[in-house]
Amino acid sequence: xxxxxERLGNYLTAYGxxxxxxxxxxxxxxxxxxxxxxxxxxxxxxxxTHDEDWRFTNIAALARMPFRRAPQxxxxxxxxxxxxxxxxxxxxxxxxxxxxxxxxxxxLGNLPKGLEVxxxxxxxxxxAGGWAxxxxxxxxxxxHLGRYADVRRDVFAALNTALWEDGAYLRFRRGAIxxxxxxxxxxxxxxxxxxxxxxxxxxxxxxxxxxxxxxxxVSIGDEAAFSNAVTELAAGQNAVVxxxxxxxxxxxxxxxxxxxxEQARGTNIASHSILLGGGLVRNNVHPVLAGEGAECLINGxxxxxxxxxxxxxxxxxxxxxxxxxxxxxxxILTDSARGVFHGRIxxxxxxxxxxxxxxxxxxxxxxxxxxxxxxxxxxHADDVKCTHGATIGQIExxxxxxxxxxxxxEKSARNLLLYAxxxxxxxxxKEPAAREFAENLIRARLADLSRGAVAATAIExxxxxxxxxxxxx
Amino acid sequence: MALLEIExxxxxxxxxxxxxxxxLTMNAGEVHSIMGPNGSGKSTLAQVLAxxxxxxxxxxxxxxxGKDLLEMKPEDAACQGVFxxxxxxxxxxxxxxxxxxxxxxxAVRKYHGQDELDAMDFLPLYKERxxxxxxxxxxxxxxxxxxxxxxxxxxxxxLQLAMLExxxxxxxxxxxxxxxxxxxxxxxxxxxxxxxxxGFLVITHYQRLLDYITTDFVxxxxxxxxxxxxxxxxxxxxxxxxxxxxxxxxGISA
Ligand SMILES: Nc1ncnc2c1ncn2[C@@H]1O[C@H](COP(=O)(O)OP(=O)(O)O)[C@@H](O)[C@H]1O
Ligand SMILES: [Mg+2]
Numbered sequence: 099x100x101x102x103x104e105r106l107g108n109y110l111t112a113y114g115x116x117x118x119x120x121x122x123x124x125x126x127x128x129x130x131x132x133x134x135x136x137x138x139x140x141x142x143x144x145x146x147t148h149d150e151d152w153r154f155t156n157i158a159a160l161a162r163m164p165f166r167r168a169p170q171x172x173x174x175x176x177x178x179x180x181x182x183x184x185x186x187x188x189x190x191x192x193x194x195x196x197x198x199x200x201x202x203x204x205x206l207g208n209l210p211k212g213l214e215v216x217x218x219x220x221x222x223x224x225x226a227g228g229w230a231x232x233x234x235x236x237x238x239x240x241x242h243l244g245r246y247a248d249v250r251r252d253v254f255a256a257l258n259t260a261l262w263e264d265g266a267y268l269r270f271r272r273g274a275i276x277x278x279x280x281x282x283x284x285x286x287x288x289x290x291x292x293x294x295x296x297x298x299x300x301x302x303x304x305x306x307x308x309x310x311x312x313x314x315x316v317s318i319g320d321e322a323a324f325s326n327a328v329t330e331l332a333a334g335q336n337a338v339v340x341x342x343x344x345x346x347x348x349x350x351x352x353x354x355x356x357x358x359x360e361q362a363r364g365t366n367i368a369s370h371s372i373l374l375g376g377g378l379v380r381n382n383v384h385p386v387l388a389g390e391g392a393e394c395l396i397n398g399x400x401x402x403x404x405x406x407x408x409x410x411x412x413x414x415x416x417x418x419x420x421x422x423x424x425x426x427x428x429x430i431l432t433d434s435a436r437g438v439f440h441g442r443i444x445x446x447x448x449x450x451x452x453x454x455x456x457x458x459x460x461x462x463x464x465x466x467x468x469x470x471x472x473x474x475x476x477x478h479a480d481d482v483k484c485t486h487g488a489t490i491g492q493i494e495x496x497x498x499x500x501x502x503x504x505x506x507x508e509k510s511a512r513n514l515l516l517y518a519x520x521x522x523x524x525x526x527x528k529e530p531a532a533r534e535f536a537e538n539l540i541r542a543r544l545a546d547l548s549r550g551a552v553a554a555t556a557i558e559x560x561x562x563x564x565x566x567x568x569x570x571x
Numbered sequence: 572m573a574l575l576e577i578e579x580x581x582x583x584x585x586x587x588x589x590x591x592x593x594x595l596t597m598n599a600g601e602v603h604s605i606m607g608p609n610g611s612g613k614s615t616l617a618q619v620l621a622x623x624x625x626x627x628x629x630x631x632x633x634x635x636x637g638k639d640l641l642e643m644k645p646e647d648a649a650c651q652g653v654f655x656x657x658x659x660x661x662x663x664x665x666x667x668x669x670x671x672x673x674x675x676x677x678a679v680r681k682y683h684g685q686d687e688l689d690a691m692d693f694l695p696l697y698k699e700r701x702x703x704x705x706x707x708x709x710x711x712x713x714x715x716x717x718x719x720x721x722x723x724x725x726x727x728x729x730l731q732l733a734m735l736e737x738x739x740x741x742x743x744x745x746x747x748x749x750x751x752x753x754x755x756x757x758x759x760x761x762x763x764x765x766x767x768x769x770g771f772l773v774i775t776h777y778q779r780l781l782d783y784i785t786t787d788f789v790x791x792x793x794x795x796x797x798x799x800x801x802x803x804x805x806x807x808x809x810x811x812x813x814x815x816x817x818x819x820x821x822g823i824s825a
Contacts, residue, residue, distance in 0.1 A: 495625070496661050497661055497663050499623055499624075499645060499661075500657070500660075500661040500663065500715075501663075501671075501675075502644070502645035502646045502649070503621050503622075503623075503645050503646075503648075503649055503654075503655060503657075504649055504671075504672075504675035504678075504731065504735070505646055505649040505650050505675045505676075505678035505679045505682065505735070506646060506674060506675060506678045507646045507678065508644070508646065510674070510678065511646075514666060514671075514674065515663070515666075517665070517666075518663060518664060518665025518666045518714075519665060520665075521665040521666075522664070522665055
């Protein structure tokens with residue numbers, strides 16, 4: 099059998115470059131992680147639709163694209179270029195341009211007490227970065243980094259682990275209550291060729307801390323970039339953490355992101371995913387309720403138009419008793435957009451008294467839009483409650499008429515109903531600043547949708563790439 | 572000029588003819604009641620007037636304020652001043668009552684080239700009308716009709732009527748399912764809205780509502796046609812003798 103990298107030479111090149119960059123600087127354990135991960139990717143290659151976890155998403159075209167590492171630097175961006183991406187009420191903002199920390203574009207003044215922020219490359223001296231805020235104490239990274247993301251099962255996690263160059267290291271100290279969210283902004287900015295980035299984040303929320311993190315992916319320009327991000331979130335006992343993923347890249351972008359949460363006893367975690375942009379998006383959320391009485395909320399909204407393909411792969415693992423998980427995903431799809439909701443719940447044999455719930459609701463606004471929804475329950479304990487349900491529907495004529503009969507024109511009425519459907523997800527977001535931010539983005543996107551004006555050029559750009567998701571392989 | 576002139580109106584749903592030649596004329600300031608057995612087409616008439624597209628008009632003509640109502644889309648009719656209180660008000664999860672109502676009022680204002688109301692202009696009026704209908708202020712931020720009792724839904728319809736101040740108000744069995752207190756409150760809301768510029772078409776199954784709302788004319792709709800018209804005494808007669816009588820009178824087999 100041909101090894102995967104013989105066909106994926108561009109990744110091998112990137113791997114060599116990353117190793118060279120960290121030579122003699124990176125700790126040995128990190129080299130080891132990279133090497134293990136690389137051999138995993140090397141052996142397995144990208145998945146095909148024969149792989150059950152990728153049944154509905156064909157990435158053959160992605161695999162063929164000659165993505166390369168981005169050149170160093172800020173791609174000529176200034177603070178002004180990023181203004182429109184900031185939001186009011188964030189505790190701080192770390193900006194990454196093409197996968198590398200951009201200190202001059204970030205805003206890290208006046209960090210609240212109990213919060214430590216550091217670019218991961220700098221913390222581990224991987225050769226990139228070169229800047230650290232005062233008081234950044236990167237001890238304890240080894241204990242977490244690479245311990246949770248599953249490079250055996252998931253080749254994208256393996257690829258990320260082998261190739262990452264930077265990301266955020268956030269540490270929330272014991273008992274810290276940080277009301278304002280930390281904003282992590284990942285910008286892909288056109289460098290004239292296909293750029294790939296593999297952002298790697300580590301969030302350590304120590305015992306009883308209460309915090310929120312917003313991971314936000316944007317593009318400047320219309321180049322086809324590939325972001326493959328992994329975030330490991332380790333939540334100590336009784337920590338309360340909200341994680342937001344916002345995908346609003348251009349329609350030519352490919353974005354694969356993995357959130358892997360390790361939940362200690364009594365933790366309460368919320369994962370909110372808002373997928374509005376991107377041509378091909380795969381959103382993996384994988385919490386492991388590893389301590390007794392842990393709770394998680396997995397909340398998401400995906401809005402697709404044109405030929406967007408938005409794939410959500412949820413995997414909730416209950417490992418200890420008395421855990422609760424609730425999954426709510428709403429999808430809105432129009433034109434020829436395609437959505438996937440794969441909701442996997444695994445209840446291990448010790449996880450008695452687990453209460454797991456999953457709901458996926460979808461609105462299809464056109465005949466060519468499509469959703470594949472698949473629950474997958476694997477229950478190895480006997481005393482558990484596990485429910486799931488999925489609906490697929492259209493905007494209800496009754497509701498539409500009711501609004502029109504009160505004077506709203508058809509477009510506004512449709513828009514309002516779409517918004518109401520989306521708002522179910524907003525209502526589950528507890529942090530006001532993050533919620534408002536999400537709300538504005540969703541409103542703007544839905545307004546585009548009901549105007550039918552998803553920037554035509556962007557859609558065309560997406561079509562060139564996306565066309566082949568279905569045809570190839 | 573009459574407020575509403577319906578002439579030989581025929582309408583079908585899914586190919587079934589339900590209205591078979593309705594004629595009715597009403598002037599501003601008047602209250603007309605439409606009574607009739609279940610399935611006779613009362614709601615169909617209301618929905619046609621509110622311009623629901625699932626009801627197909629196959630013949631006839633309707634002038635509202637001198638304008639061709641049948642040419643209008645639902646939102647145009649609403650903005651021109653037609654309001655129908657739904658027999659079965661629709662639940663809309665995710666849209667708050669106050670937000671919905673302000674959007675509706677602003678849609679109407681925009682249609683007439685008026686400035687939009689902001690929350691400051693809107694709230695005092697809204698609260699006053701809530702009080703008129705003895706509704707809890709907490710309903711304001713709840714989703715439209717979601718989790719409302721039957722009576723709350725009907726009151727919410729009248730509340731919308733009171734806010735939107737239409738020229739023509741059509742009440743489709745707003746009294747059905749209401750207990751006597753709720754009925755009194757609804758009637759009180761309607762009476763507060765009576766004015767020489769406004770007409771009411773009150774569809775009801777029972778004479779009871781007319782104890783609270785004085786009506787000028789009563790029409791009996793049977794099998795898609797107005798079988799009889801008269802003054803308020805007709806309602807009493809119907810209550811006593813039942814619809815069978817009106818049907819026989821009109822020469823229609825029951
Ligand atoms: N959407 C519909 N589809 C099919 N038949 C309908 C529909 N709406 C009403 N009908 C039929 O039309 C007739 C009149 O209904 P309706 O106007 O609701 O009567 P009323 O309000 O007087 O009780 C009934 O026989 C009913 O079954
Ligand atoms: Mg009826």
